[in-house]
Amino acid sequence: MGELMRWWRRERRALLLLPIALIAIAVGAGSRVEEYWWARGFHEKAAVEGGWAQIVDEYDDSHLKYPIRAEFKVDSIRPVEVVPGAIDNPVVATGGQLWEATLKWKADPDVALVGCNIALFDRDGVQYNADGDGWDSEDYSFSDKCLPDATVGPRPELGSTAKPKVAEGDDPRPRSWEKTVLVVMKAGVVPTSVRVWYFLPRYAELPVDAGESAAG
Amino acid sequence: MRPAASRFGAGALVVAALAVGQVLNERLPESDNASRPFETYVKMGETAELRAGDLTPRSVEGAMKLIRESSNIDAAGVAVVVHFDFVSGPKARSMTYAQFRGGDGTTAHFGSFGERSVLACPAAPPGLVVHCTAVFDIDPDSLVGSTLMVAPNSLDERFDGAATIDLGIEQSDVKRWKATNELEVVETAVDGLEWVN
Numbered sequence: 301m302g303e304l305m306r307w308w309r310r311e312r313r314a315l316l317l318l319p320i321a322l323i324a325i326a327v328g329a330g331s332r333v334e335e336y337w338w339a340r341g342f343h344e345k346a347a348v349e350g351g352w353a354q355i356v357d358e359y360d361d362s363h364l365k366y367p368i369r370a371e372f373k374v375d376s377i378r379p380v381e382v383v384p385g386a387i388d389n390p391v392v393a394t395g396g397q398l399w400e401a402t403l404k405w406k407a408d409p410d411v412a413l414v415g416c417n418i419a420l421f422d423r424d425g426v427q428y429n430a431d432g433d434g435w436d437s438e439d440y441s442f443s444d445k446c447l448p449d450a451t452v453g454p455r456p457e458l459g460s461t462a463k464p465k466v467a468e469g470d471d472p473r474p475r476s477w478e479k480t481v482l483v484v485m486k487a488g489v490v491p492t493s494v495r496v497w498y499f500l501p502r503y504a505e506l507p508v509d510a511g512e513s514a515a516g
Numbered sequence: 517m518r519p520a521a522s523r524f525g526a527g528a529l530v531v532a533a534l535a536v537g538q539v540l541n542e543r544l545p546e547s548d549n550a551s552r553p554f555e556t557y558v559k560m561g562e563t564a565e566l567r568a569g570d571l572t573p574r575s576v577e578g579a580m581k582l583i584r585e586s587s588n589i590d591a592a593g594v595a596v597v598v599h600f601d602f603v604s605g606p607k608a609r610s611m612t613y614a615q616f617r618g619g620d621g622t623t624a625h626f627g628s629f630g631e632r633s634v635l636a637c638p639a640a641p642p643g644l645v646v647h648c649t650a651v652f653d654i655d656p657d658s659l660v661g662s663t664l665m666v667a668p669n670s671l672d673e674r675f676d677g678a679a680t681i682d683l684g685i686e687q688s689d690v691k692r693w694k695a696t697n698e699l700e701v702v703e704t705a706v707d708g709l710e711w712v713n
Contacts, residue, residue: 393644394708427607434641486643
């Protein structure tokens with residue numbers, strides 16, 4: 301017994317270092333977690349203040365860097381059979397249902413906001429992107445999913461490191477606006493949340509209440 | 517315990533640990549092998565449940581010339597068309613990589629940007645059926661006993677699920693295809709829509 305106690309005492313320094321060494325091994329071997337998991341999924345959720353989701357992100361390709369700041373809230377989300385300003389009866393893929401989502405936006409007119417992504421999620425976490433797939437959108441003109449059609453505000457010039465600026469002849473973007481996107485979901489499912497993101501893992505999410513208007 | 521015996525015991529343990537390490541190093545699969553895709557073997561009409569979604573091979577046919585909306589293919593060997601259906605899982609995925617494995621050991625791979633050999637299986641919203649096609653021009657002698665692996669990512673298929681389709685081609689099929697001058701290819705589309713891409 302005395303022998304064993306002596307051993308513990310003699311090796312106490314090594315014993316204390318052992319868990320630290322194990323943690324160091326795990327961290328060292330986990331370098332892929334960042335690239336293959338963290339940076340590819342929805343992991344950093346934006347704050348919501350008074351119903352407005354606060355998008356805080358940054359464009360950074362190591363040559364050009366600019367901040368992304370905007371707020372949005374859900375105005376309406378409903379299943380649609382006709383698309384205003386486009387074809388009367390959109391052809392939707394078999395087993396699909398077209399949904400129209402309108403978001404209200406607020407942002408500083410000097411902030412570049414081009415290139416957002418929007419998706420609706422059902423209660424099982426299935427992701428339906430607002431990218432025009434799943435319906436015949438031939439006669440429908442797509443524009444930036446989050447910005448007013450005519451006044452997108454500052455945008456970076458491709459291949460240039462100059463600060464994003466409003467294109468010549470364009471009016472500045474208003475301080476607040478509305479934008480509608482169209483999403484095909486599987487028939488019978490109902491959106492329970494909407495997510496907007498620029499660069500994962502950052503995203504903003506708001507709940508959606510479309511339960512009573514469920515499509516068949 | 518006497519010090520000498522204790523030191524001997526510790527030395528023996530170190531040697532044993534090194535020996536075990538060496539054995540493990542020899543026996544464990546190499547990283548290429550360990551990170552290979554999870555292949556699900558599937559026959560015509562059956563469904564492979566992959567991480568990306570459900571893939572169901574429908575049919576395989578061939579001819580000396582394929583008539584397509586985009587461009588026709590005059591086969592150097594024989595032109596083969598594999599039709600399969602794909603339904604995305606929890607998010608929209610496309611199939612962009614195909615690897616042909618011939619019965620005679622021939623391999624050929626192609627993706628979604630090919631011209632003569634091309635895999636067309638674009639993303640559609642989850643739950644909706646996409647009618648996909650894989651078209652390739654191949655040595656007719658390699659067709660009997662061949663399989664076609666189809667995967668979502670052409671750059672890196674490691675660790676992901678892939679479907680390996682048993683094409684079920686027999687000598688009589690090859691003979692018939694060699695004698696078929698032309699075949700019109702039904703284009704890829706999301707079910708219920710006319711056209712995608």
